[in-house]
Amino acid sequence: MALDYFAPGVYVEEVDRGSRPIEGISMSVAGFVGFTEDVRGDADLFKPLLITNWGQYLENFGRPGSDGFTDFDAYLPFAVQGWFQNGGGRCWVVSIGTKLPGTPAPEPQETATHLRTSAKKPSLSLNLQMPAQEGDRPVLPGSIDRVTVTIAESEPKPLETDDPDAEQPFNTGEFFKLIVQSGDDEPQVFPHLSINPQIDPALGDYVITALADNQLLTLTDISGDQGHPLTRRPANGRYEVAPPPYIAPLERLSRDIHGVRDDRQGIQGLFEIDEVAMIACPDLMRAYQSELLDLDQIHAVIEGMLSSCENSFPGPAYRMAVIDPPPVKLRRGNQPVKPEEQKPQDVAQWLTSFNRRSMFGALYYPWIKVANPRKNNRPIMVPPCGHMMGIWCRTDESRGVYKAPANETPRGVLGLAYEPNMREQELLNPLGINCIRNFANYNRGYKVWGARTLVEPDNIQWRYISVRRLISYIEKSIELGTQWVVFEPNDEDLWARVTRTVEGFLTRLWRDGALFGASPAEAFYVKCDGELNTPDTMMLGRLYVEVGVSPVRPAEFVIFRISQWSPNQ
Structure with missing residues (x-):
């Protein structure tokens, strides 16, 4: 509004009275931490680097003309390759070295x-x-x-x-x-x-x-x-x-993996990148198998990943950690075993012993068999985290973040370290351990046959990966899409504009099939009125908006009730 009108005439003024649409964020960007063959180009040791395709990975983390894998079978290259094979797009990669800690320095x-x-x-x-x-x-x-x-x-x-x-x-x-x-x-x-x-x-x-x-x-x-x-x-x-490779002393390995948030290094460095929504550290298992870290140290790193995902102050928590089961039989003294030796009861016993639950974590079993280009494509067992996160991204692109990333075929998989059957999955599924199954008897190949988080089994509200990620998607999108509200006059006009903005975003989600209900009124509600925003709260400079949504949940158990029936009965 102009302050003064002195001369006669026509004055044209722009007035912003409409609501601003909320654009949904991407939940399909991954972060990886592990060992690489080299660190060159734009890459720096311990620092996250954006990678958009496998060729770009080779340019920065592989030697010139190399296949990008390592002589000591680091798992990170397999995870990143599996990410791209299964539909992954952008990802951030952190190299913690090109040699295993404690390796003798080369001449x-x-x-x-x-x-x-x-x-x-x-x-x-x-x-x-x-x-x-x-x-x-x-x-x-x-x-x-x-x-x-x-x-x-x-x-x-x-x-x-x-x-x-x-x-x-x-x-x-x-x-x-x-x-x-x-x-x-x-x-x-x-x-x-x-x-x-x-x-x-x-x-x-x-x-x-x-x-x-x-x-x-x-x-x-x-x-x-x-x-x-x-x-x-x-x-x-x-x-x-190039300079000689960095070989960390054994006492630095855990610190190198965890990193420093202020320096944007290691796992903590990934949490400084807003777009990273899923995180994995496949070479945590390589360190365990090589006895560079013991089981308690592995637990400490996993605990740090889950805790960092849960704490995303000042915004809502929206990241998830995909962890791998360490190949261990606890009755053997916590010593690593071959992945194919770990049976379903072993991974169940390990998770019970670890005893860490979180709705922001997901666990897949068993390890998968893939081709190893460094050894003439002979098979190697690797952790499944990279392939599974690629399937998350593929499902986001093809269906939406609300679709459970399960009943999908993992690409690039030649076999499984162990083939759990239905009875064995009945042991693992209630614990939140997602199985990868072989359905050869049904001619359906390998399928991801689980979609649960690591939340407490009795907390059924956050049982499914798709529900957790959908709510995180809604929370983070609303947070970023309503930044314009800050310092606006806190009156009924603003309340109405905010309500229209959020309702428009949720209506689009309902139409896409992300929310349950025959109508928008059944699928969600948005409340921003004088009941929530009293004079006292307005004096404190606060604006309260209450949002309730009804997310769709996966049909994990499909039950057909069949009986004999006669139309004359």
């Missing part, structure tokens, strides 16, 4: 970048100059810029003469130029180089001598002393020199 030549001749014979090896370690804080590879080395054509040094007709030295083809580039720094250029230690200084420089004092690289001549320098010359090309 410099093992981690060096080897340059070869045009005939594929050894020529030079390059290593980074690592800064000195400060105190007990390790030097992280992610904190050091990788160095790019370019080998290009060059020629002998020109003669130092004033005679323009003087004949220049003959170019034997052995000379090359080496360009060193670190980050955005000015490139260092070294021309007229040769791999011949006896090169005439008037013609060129021996490459090892020329870069002896370089602060970025350490060079080693691995060509031998046989043959002409031309045949030992490194081939032209662009090469990347």
Whole structure:
């Protein structure tokens, strides 16, 4: 409204009186924590990185030309690949290292970048100059810029003469130029180089001598002393020199996995990314199998994941943790066993012993068998969390967040570590353990045959994954979609606008089939009136809105009652 009108005329004013539609948030973004083959490109050790496809994962967490998997069978690559295979879209990946903690440090030549001749014979090896370690804080590879080395054509040094007709030295083809580039720094250029230690200084420089004092690289001549320098010359090309792998001491592993929220590292770093709605740490099981963490330490990490999902102050809690059953038989002294040795009663006994319940957690059994590209596609047993979260995302896209992510076929699965039958699932399902079943007898293949959270069995209100995620979707969408209300005049006009905004959002959900009821009035209600907002609450600057919804629930048990019937009876 204009404050003053002095001259006659027509005045046009914009007045915002309508409600603003609420756009639903995405609940289909995952976060993964574990070991990777490499940390390069845009990736930093311990820091979450957005990945949108498998190729992008290879660019940042796999070595050049590699399949992206590891020699020690880290589970993270399998989980991320399973995520994309089963319909997953965006995800955030945190690498906690490229070697298992406690692994002996490799020799410099093992981690060096080897340059070869045009005939594929050894020529030079390059290593980074690592800064000195400060105190007990390790030097992280992610904190050091990788160095790019370019080998290009060059020629002998020109003669130092004033005679323009003087004949220049003959170019034997052995000379090359080496360009060193670190980050955005000015490139260092070294021309007229040769791999011949006896090169005439008037013609060129021996490459090892020329870069002896370089602060970025350490060079080693691995060509031998046989043959002409031309045949030992490194081939032209662009090469990347990476720092040696970070190998954590055993006492740091649990801290590296958990991370630091303020530094946006580890699992805690994922909770600083608003769009991450589901979290898993598949290599927690690799650490357990390798006896790097004991069962109590595994429980501590899982407890931390669940607690962080439950506490999302100041907004509503909306994330869920998908955890894997550790392959353990408690009667064997808490020592890890092969996944195929863990029977349904073992995982039931483990969960009872762990005794941690949460509506923001989900557990799947058994482990799954997938192909291992690093070992010629021979099968390997891996935790199911990545494949299961991919199915969550697939169900969100095809049906909606309100549809239970079950009765779906997991893609990329060759078999199961153990095939539970119906009687065994009768033991696990009431405990909130979701089974993956083989329905070969029905010609239906493998199916995810459970959709429960890890809530207490008697808390049936939050029993199903789809209900928990639907309510989280509604809460978070309303929170973000009503930010415009803050500092608006708290009067009946605002109450009506907020009511229309929320009702419009819930009506769309009802039409999509997310809410139960023959009409919107049966499916939900929105209350924002003088009964809730009294003069006293308004004096405190508060606006109260009460929302009730009736979510649809999965038909977990389908019962047909069949009897003989005669129309004459």
